[in-house]
Amino acid sequence: MDSSIRATKALHVLVATAFLLLAAASAGNFSQDVSVTFGGPRTQIFNGGQLLTLSLDNITGSGFESKNQYLFARFDVQLKLIPGDSAGTVTTFYLSSLGSNHDEIDFEFLGNSSGQPYTIHTNVYTQGVGNREQQFRPWFDPTNAFHTYTILWNPQRIIFMVDNMPIRVFNNYAARGVPYPTSQPMRLYTSLWNADDWATQGGRVKTDWTKAPFTVSYQNYNAVGCVAGAPANSCNGPWQTQGLDANGRNRIRWIQQKYMIYNYCSDVKRFPQGLPRECGLPRF
Ligand SMILES: *[C@@H]1O[C@H](CO)[C@@H](O)[C@H](O)[C@H]1NC(C)=O
Numbered sequence: 703m704d705s706s707i708r709a710t711k712a713l714h715v716l717v718a719t720a721f722l723l724l725a726a727a728s729a730g731n732f733s734q735d736v737s738v739t740f741g742g743p744r745t746q747i748f749n750g751g752q753l754l755t756l757s758l759d760n761i762t763g764s765g766f767e768s769k770n771q772y773l774f775a776r777f778d779v780q781l782k783l784i785p786g787d788s789a790g791t792v793t794t795f796y797l798s799s800l801g802s803n804h805d806e807i808d809f810e811f812l813g814n815s816s817g818q819p820y821t822i823h824t825n826v827y828t829q830g831v832g833n834r835e836q837q838f839r840p841w842f843d844p845t846n847a848f849h850t851y852t853i854l855w856n857p858q859r860i861i862f863m864v865d866n867m868p869i870r871v872f873n874n875y876a877a878r879g880v881p882y883p884t885s886q887p888m889r890l891y892t893s894l895w896n897a898d899d900w901a902t903q904g905g906r907v908k909t910d911w912t913k914a915p916f917t918v919s920y921q922n923y924n925a926v927g928c929v930a931g932a933p934a935n936s937c938n939g940p941w942q943t944q945g946l947d948a949n950g951r952n953r954i955r956w957i958q959q960k961y962m963i964y965n966y967c968s969d970v971k972r973f974p975q976g977l978p979r980e981c982g983l984p985r986f
């Protein structure tokens with residue numbers, strides 16, 4: 703073999719190996735990446751770390767957190783929610799920093815009576831202040847199959863996605879006086895718990911404990927981002943500048959028009975002193 707062909711072959715092998723390594727590094731493994739926060743054995747891991755279930759019974763719920771803390775990252779996970787009567791239960795997938803002026807980015811799934819729709823609840827806290835709820839109806843049954851939920855948090859914006867469709871954007875308007883999370887590292891948290899004092903139809907529908915234990919499944923967890931303490935250039939990737947293109951803006955307009963059921967920016971009664979500043983700035 704002539705040496706240039708040998709070199710080319712070697713390069714191909716090298717490139718192929720690099721791709722394999724990248725793929726291996728980016729697929730999450732629950733057994734390695736998370737720790738249980740409460741509920742002990744109610745968190746179970748299957749399939750070599752690919753599938754995790756949380757359960758809730760009349761004693762307690764359960765939850766886990768990422769071992770890593772991140773300063774900007776993209777988190778994807780697939781969730782299959784509680785089928786049938788899930789009234790009173792709340793399933794969560796959120797990011798949070800620590801301390802009193804904490805930042806937080808929330809996905810919460812509020813259960814309902816059999817045959818009634820789940821509510822997808824989102825919120826953003828900056829410097830300890832939330833009050834930025836937006837809620838959606840899923841356009842599919844979130845209990846009969848896995849669907850992908852994504853929180854993207856980069857220096858320019860936060861994007862909430864469902865099955866890769868953007869449903870909410872929170873832009874970095876720090877220059878316009880709206881606090882944005884830029885300096886406090888966050889962990890990913892999940893939980894399944896009983897909130898029947900408020901979660902379903904305003905607390906009127908209670909958890910039916912004869913249906914317990916309730917179980918939700920998480921799979922294909924993937925976090926790509928800047929691990930707190932790691933070198934700054936170790937986390938470069940397209941997620942760092944990801945935003946919405948024209949197609950994404952069309953989709954989010956359509957989703958918000960058809961499936962948004964609550965928007966704090968439209969709730970003028972709640973903010974008699976005036977709506978929060980970001981409500982008057984471009985949404986996407
Ligand atoms: C995930 O991690 C566990 C514990 O380290 C290991 O036993 C398992 O093989 C890993 N799964 C995969 C798919 O690599």
Ligand SMILES: *[C@@H]1O[C@H](CO)[C@@H](O)[C@H](O)[C@H]1NC(C)=O
Binds near residue numbers: 760761
């Ligand atoms: C909780 O559920 C278990 C199993 O169904 C039952 O035996 C027990 O009495 C319940 N405990 C309470 C405090 O309701």
Ligand SMILES: *[C@@H]1O[C@H](CO)[C@@H](O)[C@H](O)[C@H]1NC(C)=O
Binds near residue numbers: 820903904
């Ligand atoms: C549950 O279903 C009722 C009736 O369809 C609906 O009004 C409510 O928003 C649903 N979700 C929750 C979390 O209560």
